[in-house]
Amino acid sequence: MQRTLTALALLGLTTTAAVAEGPEGIILNQIATGDQIGTNIAVVQGSSYILNGDDAPDMDGYSELFDEFVTVGEGSGVGLPPVISADQVDQSVLNAVNILLSSGTVVSQANQTFLGEQRAINIMEASEEGGSLAVSQTGENLANIIIVEQVDNVRQAFGPGAIQQVINEIGGGTGSLRGISQIGRNTANIVIADVSIGSGEQLFPDETSQEIENTVNLDQAGSLPGRIVQSGTNIGNVLIADEVYNVARVFSGDQIVRNTVNAADGRTPYGVSQSGLNIANFVSANIVNGLTQVSDGRQVVENNLEGVTLADLENGVPGYTHSSTNIVNLLDIRNDGSSRSGDPIVATQRADQEQRVQASDGIHTQVGNAATIER
Numbered sequence: 001m002q003r004t005l006t007a008l009a010l011l012g013l014t015t016t017a018a019v020a021e022g023p024e025g026i027i028l029n030q031i032a033t034g035d036q037i038g039t040n041i042a043v044v045q046g047s048s049y050i051l052n053g054d055d056a057p058d059m060d061g062y063s064e065l066f067d068e069f070v071t072v073g074e075g076s077g078v079g080l081p082p083v084i085s086a087d088q089v090d091q092s093v094l095n096a097v098n099i100l101l102s103s104g105t106v107v108s109q110a111n112q113t114f115l116g117e118q119r120a121i122n123i124m125e126a127s128e129e130g131g132s133l134a135v136s137q138t139g140e141n142l143a144n145i146i147i148v149e150q151v152d153n154v155r156q157a158f159g160p161g162a163i164q165q166v167i168n169e170i171g172g173g174t175g176s177l178r179g180i181s182q183i184g185r186n187t188a189n190i191v192i193a194d195v196s197i198g199s200g201e202q203l204f205p206d207e208t209s210q211e212i213e214n215t216v217n218l219d220q221a222g223s224l225p226g227r228i229v230q231s232g233t234n235i236g237n238v239l240i241a242d243e244v245y246n247v248a249r250v251f252s253g254d255q256i257v258r259n260t261v262n263a264a265d266g267r268t269p270y271g272v273s274q275s276g277l278n279i280a281n282f283v284s285a286n287i288v289n290g291l292t293q294v295s296d297g298r299q300v301v302e303n304n305l306e307g308v309t310l311a312d313l314e315n316g317v318p319g320y321t322h323s324s325t326n327i328v329n330l331l332d333i334r335n336d337g338s339s340r341s342g343d344p345i346v347a348t349q350r351a352d353q354e355q356r357v358q359a360s361d362g363i364h365t366q367v368g369n370a371a372t373i374e375r
Helices: 002-010 047-052 310-315
Strands: 018-022 025-032 036-045 070-073 088-101 106-114 117-126 133-148 150-158 163-172 177-193 196-204 209-218 228-240 243-245 247-251 254-263 272-285 287-295 298-306 320-333 346-351 354-358 363-373
Touching (some): 036 088, 088 106, 088 117, 117 177, 133 150, 133 209, 228 247, 247 272, 287 320
Parallel strands (some): 025 106, 106 150, 133 177, 163 209, 209 254, 247 287, 272 320
Antiparallel strands (some): 018 025
16 A cells, blocks of 8 residues: 555645645545546457568457557557557556645545546456567556644545546457556545544445455466566545544455466466455554444456366465455554653444455455454
8 A cells, every 4th residue: 555655646646635734734625436447458469460460469349448449460450550569568547536645734625526437447358379478467546535734623425426446358369468557546535644633434335345356367377487466456435543532433345366377278377376465444543542444345356267178276386376365444553652641541442344355275365354463
C-alpha cells in the first residue's frame, strides 16, 4: 500500500473537490459518479508474419472494449502506427478519484463518495515467433484517499454499486516472449493522519466490488524461458493514525483476486508465481476508543495453473509457488512510548463473511476479528 500511495504522490495528483475553511480546519466534499476506464492493447507481430504474408492476429474478441489497437514490431499495423520495442513491452494504467494529499493540514470535516466504476485494462496478443520480449502489465485503481495531519470527522463511501477492476491478459504464441509480470492493485477508503482521526464512518456496501483478473494463455507454455509472476492486492477501509476515536466501518462487498495460467500444450512453464492479498477494515494506531468494525462481505483468492497434467500437480510443479492472504477486521495497536500508550482499548469487531482460497497447495492465511497489541 505504501508503494501505491507514494506513486500517487509522485504523479502530483491532488484533489479538485470543493474545499472551504472551517473554524478549525478545512471542509472537504468530494462526490464522483462517473467512470474512469484506462485501456492498453498491443499485438506483438514478429517478422514471420510479414514474410509469410499472414494477417495480424484476430482481435474480434476485444471489439467491445477497444476501437483501435497498436501493433508492436515490424510491418504495418492496424489502427495506430507501429510502436517498436527492442526487448520489452510495458503496459500500465492508473485511475485515481477523490484524493486529498496535504501534509500538515487539519481537516475539520471530510466527505468522499464514489459511485462509479474504475477499470484498468491491459491486453497483449503475442505472435508465434520473432522476438524475445519481457512483458509487464500493471493496473491500479485508487478511490477515496486522505493523507493529512489530522481529521476531526470523516465519511467515506465506496458505493453502493462502485467497482474497481483490473484486467491483465496475455495470450497467443510463446515464441516472442521471454518473461511475464502481471500486477493488479485496488485501493478504496483510506485515511492516514499524523495525529488523530476524530470520528466518522467508512462504508463499503453490498453490490460493491474490487476485482483483479490476471490471465496468461500460452500455446507453448513449456518453451517460455522466463518466469510468470502474477500478483493481486485489494485494500478497503483503512485507518492509520496515532489516535482513532468513534469510527464505525462496514464492509459488505466483494474482494476477488484471480490468477490464471493456461498452458494449452499441456506442458509446465519454467516457473510460475501467483499471489493474492485482500484486506478489509484495518486500523493501526496507538490509541483506539469507540471503534466498530462490521464485515459480512466476501474475500476470494484463486490461483490456477490449467492445462498441465494431474501428475505434474500431484508431484509438485518445479518452480511453482502460490500464496493467498485474506484479512478482515484487523486492529494493530502500536506503542509510541508516550504516557497514553497504556490507555484502555475500546473496540467492537464482528465478521460474518466468506473467506475462500482455491489452489492445489501453497501458503494461505485467513484472518478475521484479530488484534495485535504492543505494550
